[in-house]
Amino acid sequence: METKANISNSSAAREPIIASIRQSLAASKASDRVHAEHRPIVEYYSPSSNAARSILSHDELVGNFCANLDLLGVRFAIVRNEDEARDYLRKLIAASDIKRIAVSDSEIVSDVAAPINDVEVISSASKETLFDCELGLTSAQWGIAETGTLVLESDAERHRLTSLVPPIHLCLLKAEQIRQTLGEILELIDPRQNRTITFITGASRTSDIELTLAIGVHGPRELHVLVLAD
Amino acid sequence: MHHLTSDNFDQNAREALRDPVLHGALRNLADNFVERRRIAMSSVDDWEGLRTRARAIKDETLAHLDEYLLQFVENAEKGGVKFHWARDGAEACRIVLELVKASGAEMVVKSKSMATEEIHLNDALEAAGIEPIETDLGEWIIQLAHEIPSHIVVPAIHKTKGQIADLFVEKVGIEKTGDVDVLTGTARRILRQKFAEAKVGISGVNFGVAETGTILILENEGNIRMTTGLPQKHIAVMGIEKVVPRFTDLDVFLKLLPRSGTGQRLTAYQSLITGVKKRPDDEGPDEIHVVLLDNGRSKMLSHPVTRQSLACIRCGACLNACPVYQQVGGHAYGSVYPGPIGAVITPQLMGLSKAKQLPYASSLCGACREVCPVKIDIPELLLHLRAEIADNNASNVKRKFSERLAFKLYGSMWSRAGRYNFGTKAARVMQKLVVRKGKIGKVSGFIAKLVPPLGAWTAWRDAPPIAPKTFRQQWREKLRSGNGN
């Protein structure tokens, strides 16, 4: 039974908290002035990446991106077309004994996956089904070259869970979607249009045990990226 | 769950120092950190400039916290996020409990959140018959061990692989192993089941963007994406200080936090969540609730020195750099926030009288200030808190009195050169009691009781005697001899 009345009461503390903030800030004014005499105040400004906008060539961007994927231990390949992408997928299926693939709803993913019929290909997989799939196939909307990062926008494609739950994630990325810096990407993506934006940099990992790196905790333990360069 | 308290820091510290396993673990942390940090800093063009900008962003935010906080709420509400306000930890726990019960959940999955540790949320949930499952590997380990985290970023760093393996053998029933991948795989297997079943996921928040209403959460394991993406309801507990003004401000913090925290350029995953899903059959939770937590934070705004406490982005670098933390580890502090930042925020959150030792548990070396990505001047803060403790009457009056007396004496004896000289002469006479073979060795017994610092010093170190000729005497001789060289 939902206790709606009680839950709405939990904005009762809003005014007291805001008031407490305002009171504290007001009380601090005199000390702020004295303190500032010795700590020069640096003007706040929101960083823009205009200055850092990459003047790198397409090839350099792809090169940087792949070099960083390599450093992360991400397996990758540059493919020229859907056929080559499909070849990679087939090899991966064979090597890892994959029986069920979950696919996202992007066009390029559908095109690559369509002719695959020796394993089960599931689109719009339910949560329960996802847990039974060995591989998730999605694309990404952007790539960040300086860190080898994939950027997934939830409203452009249904890939939030497909890229997370199955232990292997194969991700397609068009080369022209790669930018050099995180700052550039932050200016390109619009969080108001995409309710969940996910950045993926390598496979899931932890160093919680004696600071020893272990790959593959809750997220995928294997990440494969295919860069589609025309 | 019982654990050590801040009040007993000195005792806790002494016990920690006697623990060779802990010593090894902490040594590992310190050694590792130095190298990781060096590598991470070298991958950024202007590390110092970045720190300055980060601090400027935080200062701007905190100076107008009410405005930015309200802007954040307004924009996130546009996306369907529901907000709840909690003046203190108890209120926050009540709210979370109601939200969990409303979903009919008997089990919740949790991702790592220092704010939820601060308010002892798991205890509150368990008391109400709800089972919280920590899903971050380090947090799950300490949950199994019934401990609190000993580090802000790597909560189980005080445990060796062997201890963790034994814990798993006991609590989870696996075979003893020394393989970290097997241990990790065990956690994955067990917790995966919980993710599949859970109706409610509880997380923290690293940053909230005022301009867009976006929540940003960083991680390496994937459990946060699971916790915030699989269950129908997502509850996020967020300290009110976690706001930043603009979306592009995240660039600065995404450069600093992973590098300062774990030496990575970026953690494996960042989730930027701006509202609930648009269509019912989209992926993700049906409801997102943010519980805004004050719990003493608004009070910290009332002085520029304490206000900087709220700039903390919980990277843990100060712990890794601190020579005191390296000696005693996190549990000695008796707080979920240990180390240098813990020494300053624990007294402010819990009350000075409950944690009055912590501001003194530092040699003021300043290594923390040097590594802090947002340039918090922790030594300045420690001194500020020490002054508060010394001027007000904290408890432990007995020790205070003798210390007060000592400082009053020092103040009056050394306020006149004449008295100072007299004091030195007197000391030179009295030191005959303890000087042997040109040095002061171990002093114990009656003299140590009379002059406790002497006993404390000489337990490990010799002390030099006062020089046969003071500087003043030599100076006067020099003047008399007409500046002869």
Add this chain to the structure above:
Amino acid sequence: MSTVEVLERVGCDVDFDERQTCCGQPAFNTGYRREASDFAKRFIEIFEDAETIVSPSGSCTAMVKHFHELFPGDEEWRHRAESVAAKTHDLCGFLVNLLKVDDLGAAFSGRVTWHDACHGLRDLCLRDEPRQLLRNVKGLEFVEMTNADVCCGFGGTFSVKYPEISAGILDNKIEAIEKANVTTVVSGDSSCLMQIGGRLSRIGSKVKTMHIAEILASRET
């Protein structure tokens, strides 16, 4: 006296005002700001007419730089504190940065390592200056030890409030010193030297501690 000798050798006219006692750092660091401000006022009154003030102690110099924090409600004293702070220098900083001298014609035989005292390093930003000075000493073999910039564990009253922790931190320093295989450890703060020297003495080590002023005052024998 070594400090005086060094300053005179580079051509300074040195005076010592006998009225001086203490900068008040112990009181400030333990939170006794009233007592500390009394010391500060005394210091300011005694020294504010001096042209330049040099101290062989990095931590005392740093304390002087912090004097202004003791007068948040008193603009006059704050400004007087700032004026005095502006002309107060640590010996190494004074020699290298103000006088632009890093070779004093000193001579000292020995394998020497430098311990960075925390105030000198982090408050006064002196890292290269003492090393430059030491490297120019004839006969001195300079060795950089690991973690030279890590605290020795003194921390003022910390060393007696938490002596076990202080000792633990100190033992790391001793380990680094022994690994460096030196005859002498040099620093710019007597408190560090007392902390390090006290332990070296207790464990029967042959390694000596010296203040950098003593090294710089040394001559060929």
